[in-house]
Amino acid sequence: MPEEILTVEHLSVDYVLDRGNVRAVDDVSFGLNHGEFLAIVGESGCGKSTLLFAVAQLLASPAETAAGTVTFKGRNLVGLTDKELAAVRWRDMSVVMQSAMNALNPVKSIGAQFKDALQAHGTRSKEEIRTRSAEVLRMVGIDPLHLESYPHQLSGGMRQRSMIAMALLFTPDLIIMDEPTSALDVVAQRSLMLQIKELQQGLGFAVIFVTHDMSLVSHFSDRLMVMYAGQIDELGATRPIFYKPTHPYTKGLLEAFPSIRGPRKPLQGIAGSPPDLGKLPSGCRFHPRCPAAVDRCAEEVPGLFPVDDLLVRCLRVADGSLASE
Amino acid sequence: MSELLEVSSLTKHFKIGNTLSRRTLHAVDDVSFSIGEREIVALAGESGSGKSTIARLLARIYEPTAGTITFDGQDVARMRSRRDQLRYASAVPMVFQDPFASINPVFRVSHGILRSLKLHRTDLSAEDRRAEAARIFEVVGLKPDMLERFPYELSGGQRQRVGFAQALAMKPRLILADEPVSMLDVSIRIGLLNLMAKLRDEEGVSILYITHDIASARYVADRLIVMYAGQIAEAGPIENVLSTPKHPYTQLLLSAVPDPKAPLQEVTDRGEPPKVVDPAPGCRFRWRCPIAIDTCSQVTPVAAELLPGHEVACHVAQTGADVKAFVS
Numbered sequence: 001m002p003e004e005i006l007t008v009e010h011l012s013v014d015y016v017l018d019r020g021n022v023r024a025v026d027d028v029s030f031g032l033n034h035g036e037f038l039a040i041v042g043e044s045g046c047g048k049s050t051l052l053f054a055v056a057q058l059l060a061s062p063a064e065t066a067a068g069t070v071t072f073k074g075r076n077l078v079g080l081t082d083k084e085l086a087a088v089r090w091r092d093m094s095v096v097m098q099s100a101m102n103a104l105n106p107v108k109s110i111g112a113q114f115k116d117a118l119q120a121h122g123t124r125s126k127e128e129i130r131t132r133s134a135e136v137l138r139m140v141g142i143d144p145l146h147l148e149s150y151p152h153q154l155s156g157g158m159r160q161r162s163m164i165a166m167a168l169l170f171t172p173d174l175i176i177m178d179e180p181t182s183a184l185d186v187v188a189q190r191s192l193m194l195q196i197k198e199l200q201q202g203l204g205f206a207v208i209f210v211t212h213d214m215s216l217v218s219h220f221s222d223r224l225m226v227m228y229a230g231q232i233d234e235l236g237a238t239r240p241i242f243y244k245p246t247h248p249y250t251k252g253l254l255e256a257f258p259s260i261r262g263p264r265k266p267l268q269g270i271a272g273s274p275p276d277l278g279k280l281p282s283g284c285r286f287h288p289r290c291p292a293a294v295d296r297c298a299e300e301v302p303g304l305f306p307v308d309d310l311l312v313r314c315l316r317v318a319d320g321s322l323a324s325e
Numbered sequence: 326m327s328e329l330l331e332v333s334s335l336t337k338h339f340k341i342g343n344t345l346s347r348r349t350l351h352a353v354d355d356v357s358f359s360i361g362e363r364e365i366v367a368l369a370g371e372s373g374s375g376k377s378t379i380a381r382l383l384a385r386i387y388e389p390t391a392g393t394i395t396f397d398g399q400d401v402a403r404m405r406s407r408r409d410q411l412r413y414a415s416a417v418p419m420v421f422q423d424p425f426a427s428i429n430p431v432f433r434v435s436h437g438i439l440r441s442l443k444l445h446r447t448d449l450s451a452e453d454r455r456a457e458a459a460r461i462f463e464v465v466g467l468k469p470d471m472l473e474r475f476p477y478e479l480s481g482g483q484r485q486r487v488g489f490a491q492a493l494a495m496k497p498r499l500i501l502a503d504e505p506v507s508m509l510d511v512s513i514r515i516g517l518l519n520l521m522a523k524l525r526d527e528e529g530v531s532i533l534y535i536t537h538d539i540a541s542a543r544y545v546a547d548r549l550i551v552m553y554a555g556q557i558a559e560a561g562p563i564e565n566v567l568s569t570p571k572h573p574y575t576q577l578l579l580s581a582v583p584d585p586k587a588p589l590q591e592v593t594d595r596g597e598p599p600k601v602v603d604p605a606p607g608c609r610f611r612w613r614c615p616i617a618i619d620t621c622s623q624v625t626p627v628a629a630e631l632l633p634g635h636e637v638a639c640h641v642a643q644t645g646a647d648v649k650a651f652v653s
Contacts, residue, residue, distance in 0.1 A: 043510050044481070155597055156372060185371045185537035186581040188597070212510045218585035242585040256512045258544035260567055260582050267544070269515035273480060 005173055005206055006032040006055070011068035013047075013054045016061075022278045024050040024063065026230040034173070037200060037207045039221035039238065041214045041253065045274050047230040048210045049098075052176055055208065056095050057085055073173065090117055094167035096160075096177040103163060104151040110137075110162050111147030117169055136165040140195060157188035164196065168203070176208045181216065193220055214253050218242050226250050229275055229285040236310035246312050248292045248322070284315065292322055327398075328359040329531055330383070330417075330499055335392035337378055341602070351601040352378040354555045355392070357628075360499060365525055365532045367542035367563065369578065370552035371598050376535045379552075380501045383533070384419050385410075397498070415445040415495035422504040424484035428476045435472035437491045445495045458494065464528070465490045465520060482513040489520060499531045500524070506541060518545050539582055543567055551575045554601050554609035557628055561635030571637040573614045573650030580651040608640065616641050616650050 013025040024047045032038055040048045053059050055070055057077045070077045073092060077085065089095075097103040105113055114133040123129055134144035140161040151159055160180055167175050177196075181189045197220050200207055211217060217224070217238065224241050226234040226249065234247040245251045252270040272289040275281055281288050287297035297315055304311045305318035316322035337353040353375045360366045368376050381387045383394060385401065394401040396413065404413050418441075421427040428434065435458055442454045449457060459469035465486045476484060485505055492500050502521070506514040522545050524530045536542050542549055542563065549563040551574065559572040570576045596613035606625045611617040620640045628638040642648045 043512050157597060186539070186583075187371055187578060190581045190583065212512070213583075214511070215583040215585045218583060253512060254585070256515055258515075258518075258540045259584065259586075260540045260543055260579060261584065261587075264543065264564075266519075267515050268519075270512050273482070273513070 003034065004031040005034050005073060007069075007071040008055060009069050009071070011051070011054055011070060012066040013050050013059065013063055014066040015063050017278075019278065021066075023066070024230050024277055025054060027068070028230075028232055029068075030225060030232070030235060032174070032206050032208065035200070035204045035206055036223065037197075037209065037221045038223050038225060039217035040208065040210045040225045040227060041212060041217070042227035042233075043212060043253075043274050045277075046227045047277075048227050049178055050230075051227070052095075052178055052208065052210055056089075056093065056176055058095065086120075090167075090172070091121055091170045092172050093174040093176065094170075094172045096163050096167050096175065096180050098179045099183060104159060106151050109148055109150055110154075114147070114166055114169060117166060121170065132169060136168045137162065139168060139199060140165045155188075157184055157192060160184065160192060161195065164192075164199075168199065171203055172205055174206045174208070178210050179212070180209075182211070182213070189216065193217075196220070214242075215257070226253070229280065230277060231285065231313060232304060232311065233286070233313045234310060235304075240309070246307060246310055246317055247314050248290045249286050252289075252291075284313075292316060294321075327362075329362050329364075329397060330360040331395040332359065332379075332383075333357045333393050333395070335379070335382060335394065336390045337375075337382055337387055338390045348602050351555050351604055353382065354601070354604075356552075356555075356557055357392075358550055358557065358560060360531050360533060362498075363525055363529050363531060364548065365521065365534055365546045366548045366550060367534045367536060367546035368550050368552060369536055369539055369542055370558075371537060371578075373554075373598050373600070374552040375555040376537075376552055377503055378555075380419065380503045380533065380535055383417060383501055385413070411445065415441070416498045417501060418492035418495055418497050419501040419503065420485075420488045420492050420505050423508055424481050424488055425476075425508070428484055428487060430476050433473050433475055434479070434487045437487075438472070438494045441491060441494045458490075461490045461493050464493065464524075466516070480513075481509050482516060485509060485517055486520065489517075489524070493524070493528070493530075497530055499533065501533050501535075503535045504537070505534075507536065507538065514541065515544075521545050539567070539578060551578065554598050556609065557636070557638060558610070559635075559637050559639075560628070561632070565632065565635050569632075571631060571635070571642040571648055572610075572639045573616060573641075573648060574610050576648070576651040577613070608638075614650060616648065 009029050011025060011028045012023060014021040014023050028051060042048050050063060054065055059065065065078050111133055115129050118129050118132060133147055137144050137147060142158055142161055181192050184192065209217060209221060221238045224238040225232055228249050234250050241250060245254050256269045258267060270289055275285060283298040283300055284302050287293040300315055302313050302315045304313045307317055335353060335356045339350040339352055340347060341350050342348045370376050382389050401413060404410055438458045439454055442449060442457060458472055462469050462472060467483060467486050506517045518541055521532055525532060534542060534546055546563050549566045550560040551558045553574045558574045559566060570579055599609060601609065607623055608621040608626050611621040618641060626638040626640050628636040629643050630636050
């Protein structure tokens with residue numbers, strides 16, 4: 001049994017607003033093993049990015065960690081000072097942001113940005129900086145010539161890849177990725193996913209990958225976490241969830257989009273939109289949109305029940321009245 | 326059959342570089358296609374393949390370098406008077422990709438709709454315009470009281486519906502929709518796609534649907550045009566193209582669509598579309614094509630009809646060979 005590199009326990013994040021606190025992440029617990037690929041999926045506004053930021057301790061006001069712990073390599077990150085965190089960031093854990101367009105500095109060459117990160121963590125020798133920068137760029141399949149290039153001279157796929165190269169500078173144990181492929185077209189998307197998977201298998205780092213497109217991670221992640229309204233709705237091994245989705249929300253997400261195969265059939269998607277986290281519905285948070293909801297769902301708050309090898313937050317799945325398909 | 330819009334040998338070149346190294350970027354090269362009445366045509370391809378340039382040419386944001394656009398039997402380039410230009414602009418409006426950047430944030434969402442009603446439908450009184458705006462909002466699936474909201478109060482999906490409402494206000498014949506759903510969450514895209522199908526079926530509008538997502542194209546479109554590096558690779562009725570793709574690039578695109586139910590394909594392609602600067606003759610896909618033959622590096626392939634209505638620009642496919650470059 002591989003040991004856990006990251007353990008998140010009862011993590012809650014609040015946005016402190018004038019109209020009262022809004023809980024964006026509510027009592028989330030999960031563990032991540034060495035070299036494991038965990039995908040987090042859900043709609044916009046379900047708290048997946050906030051959860052990532054809380055794990056990386058990048059939350060900025062008005063968001064703050066309200067409760068819980070994030071134990072990374074045996075050390076609780078919650079409450080560490082910026083200086084203590086700086087030693088961990090890049091070196092042991094790095095973050096790849098959603099839009100490489102905005103995350104890279106447009107007025108500095110790629111090489112200069114790599115140099116910044118390396119120097120901040122104590123690499124001083126010019127020679128070392130040059131060889132390491134070229135090395136990571138080659139790892140993601142970009143010619144090291146492009147160290148001289150500015151972000152605008154690269155295509156979207158190359159920019160995203162150089163962000164990943166930057167995250168690899170110190171060969172960290174954990175890389176957190178927030179929708180790294182959402183700005184890319186399908187061909188570039190798949191080639192980037194293959195690249196990430198290859199690097200992960202070669203270098204052995206763990207990945208937390210956030211996306212709203214479930215089908216994207218279907219072949220790449222080991223475990224899948226489905227989030228809704230700040231909570232975990234379903235958590236388990238990826239492939240079984242795709243073959244046999246259990247939670248009605250997971251089913252909805254899987255059926256929300258057309259396929260290029262099979263018969264052409266009309267789809268409805270999931271009716272409505274995620275709830276305002278300041279005005280949560282009673283009972284199960286998904287019940288106003290749930291096609292399988294019964295009266296009970298509006299009254300009783302469901303816990304996270306173990307069903308087979310899964311964790312599922314659904315009363316009807318737990319009592320056996322709703323079978324998985 | 327009379328077509329609503331006919332594009333013939335449309336070409337757009339951009340001059341790049343300075344006076345010492347003047348070069349030409351071929352964004353769109355010799356593209357011909359047509360769009361019928363009440364038809365959704367999907368234009369698919371990777372980033373940089375010239376899809377958006379075609380939309381901008383059709384919207385007259387760019388002047389074509391060569392080629393003609395004929396709308397409803399009239400040459401668009403000849404529409405010089407303000408009246409003709411306004412009429413064309415109202416018949417062929419555009420819906421943009423980013424619903425967060427394409428609506429003016431300081432005005433209520435009614436502003437854009439009322440303005441285009443005032444400009445393009447001068448027969449309506451102020452009261453009629455209000456009523457018409459409310460009617461259009463209902464058509465696109467928004468509540469009429471949302472007219473008084475500001476853009477920041479709406480979700481991405483609602484904003485994109487406002488984008489369609491603005492286009493619809495002008496009683497269009499053809500809507501140019503440039504990646505209208507790619508910025509939206511997967512779970513709400515389907516609502517917008519259903520809206521596009523409804524506009525075609527109930528309002529009789531044709532749509533040019535520009536996308537890189539073939540699955541969504543299949544869901545709404547009647548015909549599919551696949552572009553690569555500024556040229557049409559393959560075009561035809563969408564079910565035919567998807568069930569029997571003839572061009573290696575179409576096969577690559579299809580194989581890249583993630584499918585959770587199918588096993589993962591072993592694909593080695595890591596290529597990117599070329600920047601077409603001062604191109605020499607030859608097929609522009611040949612560097613990524615596993616089945617390229619000698620002819621491909623010498624002669625630019627021209628689209629030929631291999632099956633009824635199904636055109637392919639590939640030397641190998643045109644020899645009658647069964648092309649299987651990428652498995653999907």
